[in-house]
Amino acid sequence: MPKKPTIVIVDDDPVGLNTVISILGDIYNCVPIPSGIVALKFFEKHTADLVILDYNMPQMNGIEVLRALQENEKTDHIPVIFVTGVDDEDGEVSALREGASDYVLKPIRPTVLVTRVKNQLELYVHRMELQKLVDEKTADLNRVNEILTRREESTLNLLARITDMRDEDTGNHIMRTTEYTRVIVEAIYTNPRQGYFLNREQADSIVKCAKLHDLGKIAIPDKVLLKPGKLTPEEFEVIKKHPIYGEKFFADFIQATEDDPFLETAREITYSHHEKWSGAGYPLGLKGDAIPLSGRIVALADVYDALTSERPYKKAFTHEVAKDIITEDSGKHFDPYIVELFLANEQKFIEISKMRSSH
């Protein structure tokens, strides 16, 4: 036998309570309650499948009790049937407007009350089943989403690692460049101004894609990329092609898939991170804000990390030296506003630059 549904009946008038109980008492588990305040106390510890509320009650009338039930997430889903006087048209209307499920008129006709209660309980069960289904599906979706997000993260990291290992394995370079990029991106996101605006998705995409900026180096021959000594001008020309190669990887993807802002950001960063504000960069010689904002941000992050890291041909510069070089290059290599943001957040850069594995 399934459990009998519990119905809370709230009425200040004992006669009214008894009438309802005499009609429903055999079918349901009825809980008579003499006032709205006591009803709310009851719901602090218990629950019910349905509430029958008298409209006219002293202290707290039916509408006030209904509102209180709706404001509490433990009770907001419980259907409420109002009991109103015949001459109380306002009561009926406002009860329904406030979200009551149904109402019955006094004097109560037993068959009407039984039918309405039955209907509301059935609806309630359906609604709960539907809600359960929605909750389950939402949980499934969230799980899948989490898995995909983690997988995306791993794939991006893997690609970045492959690029990095072929080049200069400088330990945590990817991670630091990502974090420097994040500092600038968040500064723009939280304090946008004309020409410097990122929505949440764009901001997240730039941070995620920053680590892929050198992906095109995969296509550079080992004898050039890994050459220990100084590069000849011809060899340097070969290196300078890596943004073009990177761009091509993503451009091919973008054509094959639907418009994807994430891939578009990756494409922008790969082709534009060696452009210079003055127009003297490569591969396209873009100038000023013709260079995508993402590329201008990653350019500074990448150079700052190169300056403050040890390389086979140089020692690591201190933050102060790197800062002087970058400040000197403001408006030449770098977007002046990005340099401003760098200076405003230099403590964060110093902290990030300390993240180094010991090898």
Ligand SMILES: [Fe+2]
């Ligand atoms: Fe690069």
